[in-house]
Amino acid sequence: MGFLDVIFNAINDLTWGWALIPFLVVLGVFFTIASGFVQIRFFKRMFRVLKGDPDADPNKISARAALFVSVGGRVGGGNIAGVAVAITAGGPGAVFWMWAIALVGMCSALIEATLxxxxxxxxxxxxxxxxPARSIIHGLGANYRWLAVVYAVCLIASFSIxxxxxxxxxxxxxxxxxLAIPRLWTGIVLALLTGFIVFGGIHRIAKAADIVVPVMAIGYLAMALLIILINIVSLPGVIIDIVANAFGFREAVAGGMGAAIAQGLRRGLFSNEAGLGSAPNVAATAYVRHPVSQGITQSFSVFIDTIIICSCTAFIILLGDVYQPGAEGIDGVALTQQSMVDHVGAWAQYYLTAAIFLFSFSSIMYNYYLGENALAFMTDNPMALNVLRVAIMGIVFLGAVAPGATFVFSFSDPMMGILAVVNLLALMMLFPVALRIINDYRAQLSAGIKRPVFDPAKFPDLDTDPTAWPDAMKKPAE
Known part of the structure; x- marks a missing residue:
């Protein structure tokens, strides 16, 4: 185990340690500028997905269902514990840089989902x-299959396991x-619920997400809004404090502006996963008329995760008295929990436990599907899929009952680091293709077509599947 720890730590240092986050930021800024700030231009269209498409095939995964599954995956412990860690280590200014990286990441998410x-x-x-694995094969060619396999293996290792x-x-x-519930009973219940969902495949996952995600998001938002209303007089001061700390005008922790930037960018990227290559696996399941439509939807997913949900946690913490800038003490989920209790009373800890359950369960469903999709890329053996499903149930159970099993987590970050590097390399090489598709979408909008349709025949040089675009044979909606 010692040798493996050395290997994993070395990989982690080479990726997350110094190279990957600047790479993600620089590439996201480049995508944003080169695409003409596409996430801003299409911002109003993002909200259309919430209404659903009345003309969509009911037997297909809808754009809204794909949105809820991806939101369920992005929104997790990082939104509750991760934001608290960012504020503790980087001060209130870290929140500003989380917002900044989310705006940039919205473009990266749009590009990778479109591809x-x-x-x-x-x-x-x-x-x-x-x-991404299939984008590599069909976009870059069979010579890059080895790269797609590396991606798929890392996806299973990091997310599913x-x-x-x-x-x-x-x-x-x-x-x-x-609640004083023993870990064993929680593990059994969670494993059984996981098995019920994952053995139903993507359709059951989508149906579950359609219920779980709105409940968890609206419930958490309601609590945050209650706390903001209770402390509405203090809100302007908190926002001013966030901005002042972000630019070093008011130093809250050791490291000042540097710590705020580092923590904000790191925690923001860990939370919304933009550019890491995970959410595109879910984005590809949706029935849409044009690839960019789902790109816009996944951009919206990043907005929900960081600009809305992470901000809720930040305001819960910063509007209270539990957090003291620069002071040693509570951190992570305990800081969020105690801040909530400080605002509304002891009952809030039970509320947060329910929120954590919903956040985590939605992430388990999402993480499983990422593994399923990666496994389906490498083999079409149905037995392998059932083995994965049983293994996921076992992994969830072991994670629940073994509080000291930190060795299971030690390889997750390095594997995700490799995953992100592979995805970013593919995005760089395929960006010109994505830009062609975005320009096609824009051209149709400029021509007065309210709901653009992708026609594979217009792009004969691209290795697409014509059967995946049944609307190409229909007249676009004017």
Whole structure:
């Protein structure tokens, strides 16, 4: 184990340690400028997905369902514990830089989801599969299959194994601390619920997300709004404090502006996953008329995760008296929990435990599907899929009952680091293709077409699947 720790720590240092975050930021800024600030231009269109598409095929995964699954995956412990860590280590200014990286990441999310949609394939069951692994194969060619396999292996190792163990551990810890429920019982219940969902495939995951995600998001938002209203007089001062700390005008912690930037960028990227290559796997499952439509939807997903949900946690902490800038003491989920209790009373700790359960369970569903999609890319053996499903149940159970099983998490970050590097390399090489698709979408909007339709025949040089675009044979809606 010691040798493996050395290897994983070295990989982690080479990726997250110094290179990957600047790479993600620089590439996101480049995408934003080169695309003409596409996430800003299409911002109003993002909200259309919430209404749903009345003309969509009911047997397909809708754009809204894909949104809820991806939001369920992005929104997790990072939104509750991660924001608290960022504020503790980087001061209130870290929140500003979380917002900044989210605005940039919205473009990266749009690009990677657009490519996943462009290169998706129709399965024998009539569903769609896609994601960075398939974008690499069909966009860059068969010579890059080895790169796609590296991506798929790292996706399974980081999300399906490591992060699912972490989610089980988080739920069991919260249930033990606030409700005194033994870890064993939490593990059993969580594993059984996980099995019920994952054995139903992507359709059952989408249906579950359609219920769980709105409940968890609206519930958490309601609590945050209550706390903001209670402290509405203090809100302007908190916002001023966030901006002042972000630019070093008012130093809150050691490291000043540098610590705020580093913590804000790191925690923001860990939370919204923009550019890391995970959410495109879900984005590719959706039935849409044009690849950019789902790109816009996934950009909205980043907005919900960081600008809305993470901001809620930040205001819960900063509007209270529990957090003291620069002071040693409570951190992580405990800071969020105690801040909530400070605002509204002891009952809030039970409320937060329920929120953590919903956040974590939605992430487990999402993490499982990422593994399923990666496995389907490498093999079409149905037995392998069932083995993965049983293994995920076991991993969630072990993560819940073994509070000291930190070795399970030690390889997750390095594997995600490799995953992100592979995805970013592919995005750089395929960006000109994504820009062509975005320009096609824009041209149709300029021509008065309210709902652009992708026609594979207009792009004969691209290795697309015509069966994945049934609307190409229909007249676009004027």
């Amino acid at each position: 996943a949609q462009l290169y998706k394939r129709t399965t024998p069951e009539g569903d769609y599969r896609g994601g 490591g992060f699912n163990a972490f989610q089980g551990n988080t739920v069991a810890g919260a249930a033990l601390d606030s």
